[in-house]
Amino acid sequence: MLDMIDINSxxxxxxxxVRVAAFFVTLPLFSYRTVPAHFKIGISFFLAYIIFYTVDAPxxxxxxxxxxxIMKEAAIGLLIGLLAYIIISAVQIAGGFIDFQMGFAIANVMDPQTGAQSPLTGQYFNIIALLFLLSVDGHHLLIDGMVNSFQFVPVTSFIPIGSESIVGFVIDAFNQMFLIAFQIxxxxxGCLFLVDVALGIVARTVPQLNVFVVGLPLKIGVSFIVLIFFMGLYIVLVKNLFGYMFNVMRGLMQLFGGLN
Structure with missing residues (x-):
């Protein structure tokens, strides 16, 4: 294999x-702790070896x-993968909003994939989103986007550091992530807010009833019932989330390549 690579190349x-390895450091699904490090190193090397024969560089x-x-290639891989990871984090943030209303905000669990604490509902949503990503071959699209990045940003060109268009694009993507989390x-x-309003009315009309004792199990039960009917809409929102993630990755690659 090494004989086939010219020493000048x-x-x-x-x-x-360097760019492929940096992608796998922050890219969603591939950067998790459950993926062995030797697998990341091996697939980075073989993908780089395949891409090497498709890149026309002096x-x-x-x-x-x-x-x-070298620093530019590492920055491209890290930033594009990190931005995609931030978009995926909308699922975790949506779960945090829901857990706060349900009363589960204090009961976080350790996420074995990232090593950080995550809300219960957010972890549940995240697992379903990852399974959906795998079922539609989204991991292949991530790798395909990594390969196509060399068409937008050649290895011999530099990126426009400090460009206002790049900074504005990242800020807009970050704001859109919170909007998607709110939509999820x-x-x-909203249903739990109506339950709080109903409990407030009951507390004013029937002062003898302890709404704090009744409210917590009632809100949990309503949340599970709404969650069952909500799963169909959630899949549609996750589909749009992944579509937006791929568009953000492509848009950032175009900006790095000097295309507006």
Whole structure:
């Protein structure tokens, strides 16, 4: 295998490997702790080896500018994967909104995939979203986007650091993530708000009734009932979420490549 790679083209192969490896550090699904590290290293190497023969780049010399290209490739992989990960985090944030209204906000669980605490409902939503992503071959689309990134941002070009269009694009994507999280959580949160209003009316009309004792199990029961009817809409919202994630990745690659 090494004999097939010209020694003069090794710097180009190294740049490709750095970008692919950086993608797998932050890319959703592939960056989780449950994915073994040797698998990430191995698939990064073989993908870089395949992409190497599809990239048309002149031979490079390992000088000071090559070090800047290494940093540029690492930044591209990390930023695009991180932005996609932030969009996926809308599911966790929606679960946090729901758990706060249900009374489950204090009962967080340890997420074995990320090693961080996550809300119960958010973890439930996240598992369903990941299974849906795998069922529609979304992981193949992520890898395909990684491969196509070399068409938007060649390995020998630099990205416009500090561009207002890139900063504004990232801020808009971040704001859109919170909007999607609100759309996912609003059916259950809205129903629980109506339950709170009803409990407030009952507390004023029947002062002898302890609404704090009745309210918590009532809100949990209503949440589960609404959640059952809400799952069909949730799948549609997750589908739109993944579509937006792929569009954000593509848009950021175009901005890195100097395309508006």
């Amino acid at each position: 090794f710097p180009v192969f190294l740049l490709i490997l 031979p490079l010399s390992m000088d000071g500018s090559f070090l800047l290209l 959580s609003i059916p259950i949160v």
